[in-house]
Amino acid sequence: MGVRTERPPTSRGSTPLARQAYTRIRDAIERHQYQPGERMREADLAKSLGISRTPTRDALKQLEVEGLLEAAPRRGLVVATLDQQHLTEIYALRDVLEALAARLAARQASEAEISTLRANLERQAETSSDDIDALIRLNSQFHNTVYRASRNRYLVDALHALQTPLALVPGTTYSDPGRPAQALRQHQRLVDAIEQRDQDQAEAVAREHMRDGERIRLQRLADLADELDR
Amino acid sequence: MGVRTERPPTSRGSTPLARQAYTRIRDAIERHQYQPGERMREADLAKSLGISRTPTRDALKQLEVEGLLEAAPRRGLVVATLDQQHLTEIYALRDVLEALAARLAARQASEAEISTLRANLERQAETSSDDIDALIRLNSQFHNTVYRASRNRYLVDALHALQTPLALVPGTTYSDPGRPAQALRQHQRLVDAIEQRDQDQAEAVAREHMRDGERIRLQRLADLADELDR
DNA sequence: GAACGCGCTAACGTATGCAATCGCGTGCCG
DNA sequence: CGGCACGCGATTGCATACGTTAGCGCGTTC
Numbered sequence: 001m002g003v004r005t006e007r008p009p010t011s012r013g014s015t016p017l018a019r020q021a022y023t024r025i026r027d028a029i030e031r032h033q034y035q036p037g038e039r040m041r042e043a044d045l046a047k048s049l050g051i052s053r054t055p056t057r058d059a060l061k062q063l064e065v066e067g068l069l070e071a072a073p074r075r076g077l078v079v080a081t082l083d084q085q086h087l088t089e090i091y092a093l094r095d096v097l098e099a100l101a102a103r104l105a106a107r108q109a110s111e112a113e114i115s116t117l118r119a120n121l122e123r124q125a126e127t128s129s130d131d132i133d134a135l136i137r138l139n140s141q142f143h144n145t146v147y148r149a150s151r152n153r154y155l156v157d158a159l160h161a162l163q164t165p166l167a168l169v170p171g172t173t174y175s176d177p178g179r180p181a182q183a184l185r186q187h188q189r190l191v192d193a194i195e196q197r198d199q200d201q202a203e204a205v206a207r208e209h210m211r212d213g214e215r216i217r218l219q220r221l222a223d224l225a226d227e228l229d230r
Numbered sequence: 231m232g233v234r235t236e237r238p239p240t241s242r243g244s245t246p247l248a249r250q251a252y253t254r255i256r257d258a259i260e261r262h263q264y265q266p267g268e269r270m271r272e273a274d275l276a277k278s279l280g281i282s283r284t285p286t287r288d289a290l291k292q293l294e295v296e297g298l299l300e301a302a303p304r305r306g307l308v309v310a311t312l313d314q315q316h317l318t319e320i321y322a323l324r325d326v327l328e329a330l331a332a333r334l335a336a337r338q339a340s341e342a343e344i345s346t347l348r349a350n351l352e353r354q355a356e357t358s359s360d361d362i363d364a365l366i367r368l369n370s371q372f373h374n375t376v377y378r379a380s381r382n383r384y385l386v387d388a389l390h391a392l393q394t395p396l397a398l399v400p401g402t403t404y405s406d407p408g409r410p411a412q413a414l415r416q417h418q419r420l421v422d423a424i425e426q427r428d429q430d431q432a433e434a435v436a437r438e439h440m441r442d443g444e445r446i447r448l449q450r451l452a453d454l455a456d457e458l459d460r
Numbered sequence: 461g462a463a464c465g466c467g468c469t470a471a472c473g474t475a476t477g478c479a480a481t482c483g484c485g486t487g488c489c490g
Numbered sequence: 491c492g493g494c495a496c497g498c499g500a501t502t503g504c505a506t507a508c509g510t511t512a513g514c515g516c517g518t519t520c
Contacts, residue, residue: 017504042472052505053472058291065295074513076471089382096330100323152319158388246473272502282475287502304483306501 018055021045025059029068029079030167036081040069067165082168084221091214094162095207097155102190102206104150106199113149117142117191124187129180136174142187149194166217170224173216182212248285251275255289259298259309260397266311270299297395312398314451321444324392325437327385332420332436334380336429343379347372347421354417359410366404372417379424396447400454403446412442 025045028034046056060077063069070080105113120142127134147156166172173179186209193202255275258264276286290307293299300310335343350372357364377386396402403409416439423432 041470043470054504054506057472058503061288061291062295065292089384092334092382093327093330093384093388096326097323100326104322152322154319154323154392158323158391161388162384248473271500273500283502284474284476288473 016055017051018058021049021051021055022059022062024049025063026068029063032170034079036079036168037072038079039072039075040077040079066161068168080165080168082165082221084218086165087169087214087217087221090162090165091210091217094159095210095214097159097162098206098210099203101147101150101152101155101159102194102202103199104152104155105146106194106197106202108151109146109149109194113145114191114195116145117194120145121184121188121191124180124184129177132172132174135180136172139174139183146190146194169217169221171220173213175220176216179212179216183209186212246285247281248288251279251281251285252289252292254279256293256298259293262400264309266309266398267302268309269302269305270307270309296391298398310395310398312395312451314448316395317399317444317447317451320392320395321440321447324389325440325444327389327392328436328440329433331377331380331382331385331389332424332432333429334382334385335376336424336427336432338381339376339379339424343375344421344425346375347417347424350375351414351418351421354410354414359407362402362404365410366402369404369413376420376424399447399451401450403443405450406446409442409446413439416442 025040034040040060042053042056042060045060046053049056060069064071064077068080069077072078109117120138124135124138124142127138129135143159147159150156173183186205190202190205190209193199193205255270264270270290272283272286272290275290276283279286290299294301294307298310299307302308339347350368354365354368354372357368359365373389377389380386403413416435420432420435420439423429423435
């Protein structure tokens with residue numbers, strides 16, 4: 001079904017379809033356009049994406065590896081469900097990983113990385129608490145900079161892998177009214193600790209940051225369960 | 231090309247081809263039948279496995295996710311290389327993960343799990359230091375039992391993910407003459423700590439175990455580099 | 461009227477053919 | 491004699507057809 005005559009032959013990049021499919025399906029899941037437990041059929045998705053089953057299948061496999069989809073006993077792949085137990089396990093692990101990243105960053109962050117973090121803090125401070133999308137983006141950049149400063153790619157990968165399934169819970173910690181200001185204060189304290197090369201302090205701040213984040217997300221999950229019960 | 235008339239229709243199991251391909255390729259890599267950097271071509275592998283490119287491709291993708299293969303700039307998938315830097319990063323992370331697993335196991339291992347660990351220790355004690363394959367198997371079972379006792383599937387997954395790339399270095403820590411006895415002693419101390427619910431001690435023993443393992447593997451890598459230089 | 465069995469259909473695993481891309485070699489031109 | 495450009499071969503990405511299996515509904519029989 002060679003429908004793709006739209007793309008001029010000069011377009012050398014021509015994004016791999018599997019990557020496009022992956023991105024679009026993942027976005028749809030993160031926007032909660034599919035319910036947890038909803039079946040994901042190769043043929044349906046392929047048709048709605050306008051591509052064949054082959055790249056669609058590749059995308060689904062990757063999403064399964066990342067934990068956004070799971071194999072249901074006799075129904076194929078479905079959107080994964082994240083309950084309180086999962087959340088607790090994720091944060092138990094994330095706590096020690098963020099602590100390690102903060103410690104390593106305090107030990108070996110470059111001056112350029114510290115400047116990047118400072119610049120990020122300023123932008124966070126200038127951003128309105130209402131512009132949640134911008135805050136989320138800045139938060140993500142902030143943490144990624146800290147992760148990379150750890151100089152440990154396995155740690156970076158593990159931290160990213162842990163954050164992916166969190167997208168299954170609608171909203172983020174920034175939906176909580178006091179969170180933006182609190183996060184900014186904790187981020188500032190973390191950069192201070194990194195700049196002073198105080199590894200223990202950096203680890204302590206990171207752990208505090210995680211505990212607060214876990215609390216907010218658990219609360220959110222409980223609220224959602226209440227709504228569904230009604 | 232319906233070549234597979236060999237399999238009687240009664241054979242219901244007939245492992246999916248993609249899984250077979252994955253297992254066989256992974257085994258071959260772990261046995262070092264491919265050199266690091268060696269190209270892995272879909273068509274070649276498919277032909278040598280007697281299957282088509284589709285399941286072969288699936289297997290290669292999974293191996294890439296797991297870090298045994300990596301995408302080389304302009305040459306497709308090649309067998310991954312593990313240098314000293316990688317090893318150091320892996321162990322820096324594994325240290326805190328094993329420590330967490332040991333701590334959680336000490337907190338919440340069931341009596342049945344502790345019995346399983348004790349039984350494993352006995353079998354380790356009865357196994358000759360020369361039977362390296364058996365020791366490796368027992369060691370793997372031992373650690374997996376501790377991991378599961380942590381009641382944290384994300385931690386279990388992360389620990390497994392970290393161990394996979396270690397297979398790229400020929401031999402294991404058990405190739406070292408003193409290691410079997412040392413490992414057994416450390417395993418025994420770990421089970422003692424778990425049984426006494428001493429979380430700090432469990433964590434300390436796990437960290438010591440990791441440090442020794444890292445030292446042996448770094449030495450092994452250095453020896454290999456020396457051999458190649460000659 | 462109920463239970464068991466048979467066939468139909470939906471879904472996925474697998475095979476294979478086709479197309480697009482990229483590296484590399486060769487030949488031509490400056 | 492060297493560099494650039496064109497073309498060819500190798501390799502992977504994508505599409506699609508086929509086979510197989512399992513679940514479900516309908517019919518038949520006791």
